[in-house]
Amino acid sequence: MTEEEFDDFYAASFTRIAGQLYAMVGDRDEAQECVQEAFVRAWSHRRRLDRAQSPEAWVRTTAYRLAVSRWRRTSLGRRPADRALGPATAAEPVSESHVALVAALRRLPEPQRRALVLHHVCDLPVHAVAAETGVPEGTVKARLSRGRTALAALLSDDPDLAEGATHA
């Protein structure tokens, strides 16, 4: 990947990947920081990027892994300044429904949330979600099914449904 190609790739995909990661981790600022770091690593390993079937998937996966790592350290109290997946400190979203959706996603189990985002936000087919998350397609389908049900319940006005949503 040449400098020009990388610059074009960066310009064209940063905001999109940051949005996807935001949906996964629920923190806009943290998502952007992790995507930024993932792009740095992408250029650092650009020969690997050339070999990757999808550079965008490579960056997204790396950014997600970095976010999980930061959250893990936060949860252990080692890096209190980190925010990923922890209490949201993001800039205010644009609308009430946006707030509700982000909050609902955050309440889903992580595998379901990631599957939903990859399939519905990133528009990946099931087999690509399976490849990116490293699980069988059947598992992806099950996560999507449970995730949709849970998300619908969490976004429902019926408090009884919302209460049991994350048990799916």
Add this chain to the structure above:
Amino acid sequence: MPERDPIQELENFTVGGPPVHTLPAAEVRRRGDRMRRRRAVALAGGAALAVAVVVAAPLALAGGGNGGGPDNREPGFATGGSTPTARAASGWLSALPDDFDLAVGYPDTNPDGSPVEVDRDISGSSLAVCGPDVPTGADRVDEAVVKYVAPAMPRSRALQLYADDAAAQAALGNLREAVAACPAPDGDGQVLTPLDWAAGDASYAWTTRSRAGSGFAPGLTVTHVVRVGNALLVATTSDQRVEGPEAVARAEHAAEDETLLAVDDMNVFAEHPGVVSPDGVTDGSDGGPGDGSDGSIATAPGADLPADFPVADGLRRAGAGDGGVVTDPSREAAGGVGVLAPCDAAAWPVTARDRLAVRSTGPEMVDARELVTFTDATEAAGVLSALRQAVESCPRQETSDGTLLLDPQEVHGLGHDHVAFFQHSDQGLGGTYWMFVRVGRAVLATSYTGETSSTTLPQLVDEQKLNTDPLVARLCRFAEAGC
């Protein structure tokens, strides 16, 4: 109120909030280049190539035993104890930093919902290779292990810290030997295949698969062993469902991507970590000495060189205000020019009668010397001849970060038996200029690591000769007939 469609909301999901302020692409590339150079200079510094190590005495098993062999058990580490803190007087870290995330890249939870946690309470570990588990890290000073426990895709990492880089290198050699000693099965059985892979100061990797009839049964385990400074990372990544060449290749690449996430953070274990100039040149001293386990860097009893021999005369020095450090002359190779092992063939350091090593480290360069003596001139000439052969037989080496090149250099007017060459990556600036000069039974080894290009290299070659001329002249005492 109308019913909300969660899927529609998801598909219309946007970042929201104020505009995103990203770094300019050029800055992203600059930071990426800086990360790459840090790795490349570590390679050029020497140790990247030092993997051929033979450990005479097997490490004692310190504990554990549930690691499982590749035959019918999940790959991973058997563990058991714990340890200390901080950077030792030697300069090496003596404890793993609390904020080092060994689990980077791993999911947060195991499939059963339990958290993926790093275990620091380790008294020893072992790794399944073939046959009995191979003990690893018996003489380590600290260790951490993390496992992702999934039936079909188990993963594990052990990060071991040793007293110095030589001890870590010896542990790497132990594993390499264990893999090499695994017999190829006549029929069905485990097949271990080394991978062409390079990372950190030194590395080794292999795959484990089960032969079944004329092909392989589904499943693959990739094991990466990486040394950076005095730390050794051993990572295993398995996928029991992988089948077919393409899927195997994808799984190997995915395993490598995941391991590199941890390797990227391991510069903290280099002897002089994090000394990176604004242009991205590190102190280059990541490449400390390599193996010492087989006595290859030993110095025979009885000093041959006076302790006050002016081995540091003419050494480049950075100002103290710039963070420059010059070590006192030492008889330990650890303070010298580093490891040289073109195409994995150990070439330096070598066993010597006596040794004086010194190193000057600045923010943008490392200038190092080792003066070694041998029993006679024939032995010294043999060492130089072996060095020459090692360099000539490995003009280039493919690594995961590009091609490592060894370009021989002619030093005009030196007047002594010598070998000189420039070791550099085809990616980015910088490299190491090595020069070995023999006078009688003495050999002066020098290495200079810094930001050098093909344009400035001739000047560096000349400068290095001028800087060392006075010292070389003093070596005439080691030639029977003088100079």
